[in-house]
Amino acid sequence: MASNMFVVPQTRGTVLCCKCGISMAPNPANMCVTCLRSEVDITEGLRKHVTIMHCPECDSYLQPPRTWIKAQLESKELLTFCVKRLETDLKKVRLVNAEFIWTEPHSKRLKVKLKVQKEVLNGAILEQSYVVEYVQQDHMCESCTRIQANPDQWVASVQLRQRVTHRRTFFYLEQLILKHDAAAHAIKIKQMDQGIDFFFANRSHAVKFVEFLGKVSPTKSRHDKQLVSHDPKNNSYNYKYTFSVEISPICREDLICLPPRVATSLGNLGPLVICTKVTNNIALLDPLTLRQCFLDTEQYWRHSFKSLLGSRQLVEYDVFNIEVVSPEYNVGGSKYVIADAEVARVSDYGKLFYIRTHLGHILKPGDRALGYDLYGANSNDIELDKYKGLVLPEAILIKKSYEEKRQKKRGKPRPWKLKSLDMEVDESRGRANEQKMDSEYEEFLRDLEENPELRFNLSLYRNKDYQPSEMVSVSDGDDLPSVPLEELLADLELSEQEDGEDSMRE
Amino acid sequence: MATRLQFENSCEVGVFSKLTNAYCLVAIGGSENFYSAFESELVDVIPVVKTSIAGTRIIGRLCAGNKNGLLVPHTTTDQELQHLRNSLPDQVVVQRIEEKLSALGNCIACNDHVALTHTDLDRETEEIIADVLGVEVFRQTIAGNILVGSYCAFSNRGGLVHPHTSIEDLDELSTLLQVPLVAGTINRGSEVIAAGMTVNDWTAFCGSDTTATELSVIESVFKLREAQPSAIVDEMRKSLIDSYV
Numbered sequence: 001m002a003s004n005m006f007v008v009p010q011t012r013g014t015v016l017c018c019k020c021g022i023s024m025a026p027n028p029a030n031m032c033v034t035c036l037r038s039e040v041d042i043t044e045g046l047r048k049h050v051t052i053m054h055c056p057e058c059d060s061y062l063q064p065p066r067t068w069i070k071a072q073l074e075s076k077e078l079l080t081f082c083v084k085r086l087e088t089d090l091k092k093v094r095l096v097n098a099e100f101i102w103t104e105p106h107s108k109r110l111k112v113k114l115k116v117q118k119e120v121l122n123g124a125i126l127e128q129s130y131v132v133e134y135v136q137q138d139h140m141c142e143s144c145t146r147i148q149a150n151p152d153q154w155v156a157s158v159q160l161r162q163r164v165t166h167r168r169t170f171f172y173l174e175q176l177i178l179k180h181d182a183a184a185h186a187i188k189i190k191q192m193d194q195g196i197d198f199f200f201a202n203r204s205h206a207v208k209f210v211e212f213l214g215k216v217s218p219t220k221s222r223h224d225k226q227l228v229s230h231d232p233k234n235n236s237y238n239y240k241y242t243f244s245v246e247i248s249p250i251c252r253e254d255l256i257c258l259p260p261r262v263a264t265s266l267g268n269l270g271p272l273v274i275c276t277k278v279t280n281n282i283a284l285l286d287p288l289t290l291r292q293c294f295l296d297t298e299q300y301w302r303h304s305f306k307s308l309l310g311s312r313q314l315v316e317y318d319v320f321n322i323e324v325v326s327p328e329y330n331v332g333g334s335k336y337v338i339a340d341a342e343v344a345r346v347s348d349y350g351k352l353f354y355i356r357t358h359l360g361h362i363l364k365p366g367d368r369a370l371g372y373d374l375y376g377a378n379s380n381d382i383e384l385d386k387y388k389g390l391v392l393p394e395a396i397l398i399k400k401s402y403e404e405k406r407q408k409k410r411g412k413p414r415p416w417k418l419k420s421l422d423m424e425v426d427e428s429r430g431r432a433n434e435q436k437m438d439s440e441y442e443e444f445l446r447d448l449e450e451n452p453e454l455r456f457n458l459s460l461y462r463n464k465d466y467q468p469s470e471m472v473s474v475s476d477g478d479d480l481p482s483v484p485l486e487e488l489l490a491d492l493e494l495s496e497q498e499d500g501e502d503s504m505r506e
Numbered sequence: 507m508a509t510r511l512q513f514e515n516s517c518e519v520g521v522f523s524k525l526t527n528a529y530c531l532v533a534i535g536g537s538e539n540f541y542s543a544f545e546s547e548l549v550d551v552i553p554v555v556k557t558s559i560a561g562t563r564i565i566g567r568l569c570a571g572n573k574n575g576l577l578v579p580h581t582t583t584d585q586e587l588q589h590l591r592n593s594l595p596d597q598v599v600v601q602r603i604e605e606k607l608s609a610l611g612n613c614i615a616c617n618d619h620v621a622l623t624h625t626d627l628d629r630e631t632e633e634i635i636a637d638v639l640g641v642e643v644f645r646q647t648i649a650g651n652i653l654v655g656s657y658c659a660f661s662n663r664g665g666l667v668h669p670h671t672s673i674e675d676l677d678e679l680s681t682l683l684q685v686p687l688v689a690g691t692i693n694r695g696s697e698v699i700a701a702g703m704t705v706n707d708w709t710a711f712c713g714s715d716t717t718a719t720e721l722s723v724i725e726s727v728f729k730l731r732e733a734q735p736s737a738i739v740d741e742m743r744k745s746l747i748d749s750y751v
Contacts, residue, residue: 009674010672011674013672013676013689015669015691016690016719016723018694018695018717021722026689029695030669030695030697031695
């Protein structure tokens with residue numbers, strides 16, 4: 001048929017409402033809206049008063065049986081929560097709109113206006129709005145009660161230890177933890193001798209933290225639990241769980257003498273190696289052959305050897321002469337050049353050593369370097385004795401020293417700073433330890449400046465107090481290695497939102 | 507004058523009765539109240555006949571008629587047919603018709619001059635209607651419904667149709683039927699007009715759920731207020747019309 005068929009326009013007539021007689025358009029009920037409303041109340045049988053529980057400490061509302069939902073007054077979450085409490089009622093009608101009516105904040109009443117639709121009387125759909133009043137009763141939630149009762153109550157604790165004399169690892173770990181927010185659930189962090197203790201309210205948080213540690217450092221852990229209380233009727237038991245995590249004592253820049261079995265298993269790696277990187281693997285570099293090997297956490301703990309000399313025993317050397325012997329090698333991302341060097345200890349210029357070093361790429365005559373004095377050291381290492389006929393080099397250089405240049409910059413603030421965890425310190429230690437800690441922290445910061453790969457995993461923040469001074473631009477020769485400004489994160493102004501956990505530390 | 511009544515607690519009086527200008531058919535109910543209501547109104551004027559059609563009580567919807575004749579479906583039994591022929595006045599022709607659509611009351615709406623029928627009615631049936639009832643037959647729909655006999659009720663004076671009838675339709679029907687029509691409801695908003703009421707030129711019977719508004723609409727469109735016979739005379743009326751023919 002043709003599409004332009006003549007269609008008679010249909011206008012709706014008006015009918016009289018069967019109750020009140022006013023003229024209206026016909027609808028399925030044939031009653032005007034007012035009469036229909038007076039006839040039928042679709043909100044009949046729906047609750048108009050509901051009681052809800054509110055925790056005044058953490059401003060959250062109870063959704064039975066157990067969940068507490070945190071919500072602000074007149075927020076979307078609170079509206080969703082209120083509507084959810086009426087779920088059974090709202091199954092009978094269709095909800096079209098819900099909104100809050102303002103009530104005084106301290107009145108402990110919430111009013112929500114709901115618009116609902118329902119089908120009545122042969123197919124007519126009626127829409128009606130009504131107000132539901134929620135009475136807020138104060139009731140502390142379980143976690144707040146527990147905290148109030150005993151603020152130090154913990155359920156699981158992680159005892160992190162490293163049996164070395166310095167705290168460099170813990171400074172680095174602290175930054176890593178902050179970056180990954182791994183200690184977000186810790187209710188208390190305590191600094192102990194040779195380690196840190198973390199306390200958690202939940203066993204699963206502790207397990208998650210232990211796994212995080214296992215991913216970033218070579219650790220060995222064991223766990224245990226202690227019965228606190230027992231409900232015989234319920235057959236439920238309350239335990240305190242303890243996880244003991246030990247980090248391997250091998251640190252960066254340590255000199256290690258590998259036990260013979262490990263050396264052979266790694267392909268006859270020269271028994272003296274330097275540790276170049278520690279994550280969950282340990283990277284060992286033979287300075288004389290420039291071979292690098294990785295030791296797995298498992299492999300390490302199977303042999304669990306200790307280092308021969310640590311960074312505390314580093315001695316300053318003056319370099320008089322350098323002769324490059326080999327071309328530049330790229331070993332695991334860093335470049336090394338083997339060179340013969342003529343060095344003498346700064347403390348004793350009388351004795352010259354001719355040694356082979358792997359730092360040929362950065363050392364020049366007149367530089368200072370830090371290294372291990374094997375000539376003067378008295379090592380009582382068992383492993384060393386196992387090697388019969390091993391000739392020890394007289395010195396092994398580890399890194400270049402910027403001590404002189406640092407003298408110039410002493411006292412000036414750095415352009416960057418780090419955040420720190422909120423730790424409780426054991427006060428009984430005394431003054432000497434505090435000074436030691438400060439100097440160690442200073443060394444750690446220097447370490448960060450010198451090594452870009454160390455900085456890679458951490459967040460550094462811009463220091464607003466730093467003013468670049470005129471003097472710096474005048475310095476000649478090679479500059480002190482410093483952190484380029486692009487790497488710095490603009491310090492977030494989170495002063496209101498920051499919990500007590502993080503604090504700025506210069 | 508419009509009366510409100512119930513048949514055994516149902517307000518659908520148009521289902522259980524058939525009222526014309528010459529006779530009235532009433533279903534056999536459990537109690538005599540229904541019959542007495544009709545009888546009290548119509549006692550000396552027209553015969554009120556109690557009957558069943560096809561053994562059922564829904565006689566209003568099964569048969570169609572006016573003062574000239576009565577059409578009953580093929581399901582009517584011979585005894586019923588005979589009973590009707592005996593009870594009704596001689597000038598009323600009772601005819602049983604063979605029609606597939608056997609609920610003639612739902613398919614045919616008529617007064618003494620015009621009839622509206624279901625669009626699918628047989629040719630022969632249409633001719634029989636024109637012949638027996640003496641009316642002009644029009645096939646129509648009302649507000650899109652083909653059951654014209656259910657959704658409208660009209661007499662020689664006026665008519666009431668389904669409330670959703672558009673104005674154009676109303677005009678068209680009014681022209682065909684030559685009576686004033688109004689769209690309205692019966693029995694508190696029900697759209698099935700002819701099931702809820704039955705009407706002739708001077709009286710109407712509606713279900714008891716009919717509201718006062720609906721009743722006033724009915725009385726005004728069917729012009730029942732001036733009609734005789736009526737026991738109640740309103741002072742405000744100017745005059746009483748003597749004849750209703």
